[in-house]
Amino acid sequence: MSLTTDASRTASRAGKSGSGKTGSGNSRAGKAPAGVTLAPRRGTRARRERIFQWLFLVPAVIYMALFFGYPVVKNLVMSFQDYTTATFFTGEAPWVGLANYVTVLSSSLFSTSLLNTALFTLGSILGQFVIGLALAVFFQRKFPLNGILRSLLLLPWLLPLIVSSAVWRWILDKDSGALNRFLGELGVIHTGVPWLTSTSLALIAVVGVNIWIGIPFNLTILYGGLQEIPDELYEAGSLDGATGWKAFRHITWPMLRPVVSVVLVLGVVYTLKVLDIILGLTNGGPANSTQTIATQSYELSFHEFKFGEGAALGNVLVIISLVFAVLYLRASRRAVDE
């Protein structure tokens, strides 16, 4: 845009100077026609450049429209329709306005799911972050096998979630699970703890597994952030007596702040939408005690075939995520500014 205006401004300036000084008939007047003939050529060139600019954008725009725009719009439209299995064949989906939202939000399950989603997200983020940060600080030190241990910690990240949840489901089994066996051998417990089948423990167990899965992400990003902090700061700090906890409190933490906000906000968005781990471990049970908005939306769409209601609930989740995404964008902009 700016290019065209520049070009036209140059052209008009050339024209003006030409007409204004024709009478004087000196070298300037001689230049004027040249300027006039130059103007259209510059104009086409600018236009061409502008076209190129747009052309370079085309692949990205098509990609965004196809893979982000279309699903979002489709999901939004779907949430206002009575979208059933029949819709797929006939293409007919009657408009029902806000009915899907009313059904979903007034369902007795919604408050349970919302609370579970909040507890699950909060618990997971807190655990992942604290343990991830502690490990990141720990791996800052130089000791043998540091690299190997650090890469081993990435393991939960490399395993397919469905595998992780199957293994954890076995570990947490009440009767023959490895965890209960271990605790039993230690003499801590005498009867099997129903990790996944007690309404009061299941959510805690699921959060625990999700923390295990999330640690590598937190560790990696925070470790990267720590590497960026110049050693001189610590050297200078130690001269002033800032070592150990003081060094962490006054040097590490303030320097790490931008990375921390990014990790936390991304973590929240990732955790809100967790589906496979919960489905793999408990299927939302027992008695809905691990049912989150994500699992309920999946259930509505793909088990009960109420695609409209599933989409409506999905959009509620999108809106919640969006709040955090906006926070992330603001946080990352601030990080860049700093």
Added chain:
Amino acid sequence: MKSARRTTRPLALAAATLFGLPLFISACGATPGASSSEKVTEISVMDYYNNEPDKSFIGDALTSCGTQAGVTIKRETVPGKSLISKVLQQSSSKTLPDVLMLDNPDLQQIAATGALAPLSDFKVSTENFAEGVLSAGTYKDKVYGLAPTVNTIALFYNKDILTKAGVTPPTTWDELKAAAAKLTAGEQYGLAFNANPTYEGTWQFLPVMWSNGGDEKNIDSAETAQALELWTDLVKDGSVSSSALNWTQADVKDQFLAGKAAMMVNGPWQIPALDKQPSLHYGVVKIPVREAGQTAVAPLGGEVWTVPQTGNKARQAKAAEIVACMNSDEKQLSMAKARNTIPSKTTLADKFAVENPKLATFTELIKTARARTGELGEGWPAQATKIYTAIQTALTGKASPADALKQAQGQ
């Protein structure tokens, strides 16, 4: 000249992207426009038997039916969980296969969309099929799908453990409770079933609910409450592990195989796994009823074969031939024997039970078995969700069985 060429190339590229991409996409979804007069040489089939040995058993039957009908079979097997989403996707892009297999409780859902053709259009015989089998395949008085072989669930018991404890296989609920309690010792539970929050949990509960006169239309009834009380009592007194809340039927089988459960509720598809362990001696009886004299009503399982509305009459007619052939007496018997399932024609039952004594109990049950969608049709998934919700609420002690059912029904 040079600059001109430079301009046209990206322009052409952009044009190709802008117009070519949607064209390409729509081409992918286009139906192979074939006239109905052409000679049909190939029939496409989709099913979810993607694991051996079922994959080959079904594949062989299809191939032989294809030969009989003079066509080659182009078969696609997809994982069970993704079949419905695949079918929905294909029905919107009009690329449904000529022959489609569906799990029986899904049939009415798909038939309701209009994607399937009634089998009567092609004069496929529906004679001699068990009542439950036909009701599973029927939508609005028309039969859309037929299951060659079916299955259900019964009570498996470990002969050695029962003999040692001096327990005979139970036939009533009181006997079941007493037997399960007596068989529970140390790490061994008396009984294993699954009560997980999926349709599987509902499926395992249906025999006690239906046999006692409970009905899925309204689960807030005394009969259903009695049935749920049985399930709750068994878990409460420790005869069934509370892990049942999270077990699948495969987990239940593993418990039984490991000797950690003396009895289990399960289906005939577990027989090959059980037979692999020669030290295990097991028997199968009907799931007990509340009072002697009540009829055991078991839920009907199994897959139906259908002919989708592909819009090509000649192909559909050939497809119907394949479906009819898969349901012929000969194919029913051979597939049932190979796959540990039960032929769906009642006329074959007696002969089959004699030849396959292991499956005799199941064969008997199929005669009176009920289809899950028989009463509610498309409304079944919503009601099935309510049933497992109530089971979970009662088994975790969040509400009494009667209250749990009332809450769930009211939702």
